[in-house]
Amino acid sequence: MSEPILATHNLTKRFGALVATDDVSIDLRRGEIHAIIGPNGAGKSTLIKQICGGLRPDAGRVAFNGRDVSHQGTAERARAGLGRTFQISELAMEDSVLENAVLGAIGAEAGAWRFWRPALKTRALIDRAEAALDRVGLADQRHMRCADLSHGQRRQLEVAVALTLAPKAFVMDEPMAGLGADGSKTMTGFLESLRDEAPILLVEHDMDAVFALADRISVLVYGKIIATGTVDQIRASKEVRDAYLGDAA
Amino acid sequence: MRLSEPLVNTIVLAGLLAVPLYALVVDEPFTITLATRAAILALAAVGLNILLGIGGLVSFGHAVFFGIGGYAMGILAFHAQTYTTLDLAVFTTEGTKSMPVIWLVAMGLSAAIAFLIGLLSLRTSGVYFIMITLAFGQMFFYFAISWAQYGGEDGLSIYVRNGFPGLNTLVPIQFFGICFTILCITLFLKARLQASSFGLALNAARQTPARVETVGLNPTRLKLLAFVISGAITGLAGALFADLNRFVSPTMFSWQLSGELIVLIIIGGVGRLMGPVIGACIFVALEHFLGGLTEFWHVYLGIILLCIVLFGRGGVIGLLTGKVGAHV
Ligand SMILES: Nc1ncnc2c1ncn2[C@@H]1O[C@H](COP(=O)(O)OP(=O)(O)OP(=O)(O)O)[C@@H](O)[C@H]1O
Ligand SMILES: [Mg+2]
Numbered sequence: 001m002s003e004p005i006l007a008t009h010n011l012t013k014r015f016g017a018l019v020a021t022d023d024v025s026i027d028l029r030r031g032e033i034h035a036i037i038g039p040n041g042a043g044k045s046t047l048i049k050q051i052c053g054g055l056r057p058d059a060g061r062v063a064f065n066g067r068d069v070s071h072q073g074t075a076e077r078a079r080a081g082l083g084r085t086f087q088i089s090e091l092a093m094e095d096s097v098l099e100n101a102v103l104g105a106i107g108a109e110a111g112a113w114r115f116w117r118p119a120l121k122t123r124a125l126i127d128r129a130e131a132a133l134d135r136v137g138l139a140d141q142r143h144m145r146c147a148d149l150s151h152g153q154r155r156q157l158e159v160a161v162a163l164t165l166a167p168k169a170f171v172m173d174e175p176m177a178g179l180g181a182d183g184s185k186t187m188t189g190f191l192e193s194l195r196d197e198a199p200i201l202l203v204e205h206d207m208d209a210v211f212a213l214a215d216r217i218s219v220l221v222y223g224k225i226i227a228t229g230t231v232d233q234i235r236a237s238k239e240v241r242d243a244y245l246g247d248a249a
Numbered sequence: 250m251r252l253s254e255p256l257v258n259t260i261v262l263a264g265l266l267a268v269p270l271y272a273l274v275v276d277e278p279f280t281i282t283l284a285t286r287a288a289i290l291a292l293a294a295v296g297l298n299i300l301l302g303i304g305g306l307v308s309f310g311h312a313v314f315f316g317i318g319g320y321a322m323g324i325l326a327f328h329a330q331t332y333t334t335l336d337l338a339v340f341t342t343e344g345t346k347s348m349p350v351i352w353l354v355a356m357g358l359s360a361a362i363a364f365l366i367g368l369l370s371l372r373t374s375g376v377y378f379i380m381i382t383l384a385f386g387q388m389f390f391y392f393a394i395s396w397a398q399y400g401g402e403d404g405l406s407i408y409v410r411n412g413f414p415g416l417n418t419l420v421p422i423q424f425f426g427i428c429f430t431i432l433c434i435t436l437f438l439k440a441r442l443q444a445s446s447f448g449l450a451l452n453a454a455r456q457t458p459a460r461v462e463t464v465g466l467n468p469t470r471l472k473l474l475a476f477v478i479s480g481a482i483t484g485l486a487g488a489l490f491a492d493l494n495r496f497v498s499p500t501m502f503s504w505q506l507s508g509e510l511i512v513l514i515i516i517g518g519v520g521r522l523m524g525p526v527i528g529a530c531i532f533v534a535l536e537h538f539l540g541g542l543t544e545f546w547h548v549y550l551g552i553i554l555l556c557i558v559l560f561g562r563g564g565v566i567g568l569l570t571g572k573v574g575a576h577v
Contacts, residue, residue: 074462
């Protein structure tokens with residue numbers, strides 16, 4: 001087995017007395033979807049923030065693509081190929097859908113230091129942005145203002161912006177959050193198609209989606225990983241059922 | 250009303266050009282001076298609008314750059330008119346009366362100071378950012394007051410307006426021409442900047458810095474560069490303002506001036522290309538007409554500002570175009 005594309009080693013983060021991340025070591029292998037599940041407040045988003053660079057761990061390291069990135073900022077990790085989506089959409093609400101995707105394209109081409117040519121008339125940026133919008137099915141909405149999109153469309157746009165970066169690994173924090181049953185199904189199909197492109201570390205509450213997509217699942221409870229295994233192993237685990245899954249398994 | 254924005258923009262610029270031309274015909278040089286004042290204040294506010302409108306940063310110390318531009322002009326012209334040398338340790342100069350040279354110095358100094366102030370103040374945000382920029386403004390204000398060599402509290406008078414090759418800058422309409430041309434060029438460049446990749450990224454950094462970071466860009470660096478560009482433009486306006494009055498004093502550094510620049514952007518329309526120009530014209534008109542009637546004309550300015558903030562979020566340009574923001 002080749003070395004994992006992304007790994008955390010003994011990551012620990014405390015907020016006062018609360019240990020939000022407790023000695024977490026997980027990895028993401030090439031070609032896989034690794035789901036992280038756990039109850040509300042288990043520390044999933046906190047873990048994602050440490051992986052992507054927004055939050056500094058108290059102890060432990062993050063390795064990406066064979067390199068220790070613990071001391072790099074968010075932007076640097078993104079440039080190294082980490083594509084992230086947020087639990088709560090982070091989009092430029094006043095701007096159009098296309099402009100949001102073009103922002104990703106500008107990032108991908110490290111092209112923010114261009115002052116003369118209109119971004120929306122730059123072929124390379126538009127092509128990259130529109131290709132990503134096409135793939136998530138937002139091509140027809142590209143001139144809509146982001147604020148006028150439905151909740152589901154914003155989730156799609158989140159993914160599209162990450163796609164413009166052509167990342168080496170995706171880190172997604174609840175991409176199905178707030179999507180209806182149909183929306184979840186569409187998104188599940190879409191993530192399945194992404195698997196070949198880059199592995200996905202997927203935080204998700206939607207168990208149907210997780211069971212359909214995940215190659216491996218890790219269960220996070222009170223900041224600790226209590227189990228990691230295949231879908232069948234996790235469904236069969238008594239400990240997981242007690243701590244989190246209940247009847248869903 | 251629902252006028253298209255380019256139409257409004259054209260009318261505004263045409264108006265600002267027509268007033269002094271009319272004044273020339275009917276021989277009212279003071280009106281030309283008023284129009285020049287409006288053009289220069291507009292230029293200063295165009296500079297601030299890059300930071301405020303696109304970057305979303307409320308600098309309450311932009312008078313720093315206005316003052317630096319003013320003093321750059323004042324000091325260089327002072328040495329030239331008194332035939333004294335200005336000793337800057339690394340080199341000495343006799344000063345200059347050449348506008349282009351003064352402008353370059355004003356912009357260069359303002360950009361350098363903006364870089365330093367930006368570096369420090371961008372570590373903060375929100376109200377702390379406002380306070381720290383205000384504090385820098387006050388520092389420069391009190392420094393200028395105590396700078397006895399260059400007039401201290403009384404400021405510096407320059408007897409003859411500085412020169413521009415091929416023009417007689419003492420003729421009001423010619424000096425207006427210079428200021429108006431600079432304003433138009435700056436507006437054009439600002440429009441290009443706003444539509445460029447940098448402008449798009451800066452605009453996103455105002456709305457969602459976390460997103461900008463996750464696409465691999467550094468929002469703080471974007472804002473820092475915006476600060477530098479913004480400071481340089483306001484510095485250039487300061488040099489022109491000093492030349493208009495042939496006088497510089499510490500009031501060019503005052504927080505009231507910083508506040509006025511913000512106010513006239515809000516009146517005109519935050520983030521809109523012509524917002525600062527409309528705001529400056531209204532400001533100068535009120536200052537002149539109401540200022541002649543009552544000392545307390547700022548009260549009326551306050552009322553206008555209040556109405557705009559309460560009822561017309563996009564400023565005057567928002568009312569005219571029926572669009573609250575540049576994008577809406
Ligand atoms: N900046 C912070 N300061 C203090 N406590 C925090 C901070 N961020 C998160 N927490 C706490 O850490 C715990 C984990 O939060 P986190 O957002 O990571 O949970 P989560 O697993 O993502 O939950 P959810 O499923 O609701 O998204 C929670 O108890 C939360 O209140
Ligand atoms: Mg969360």
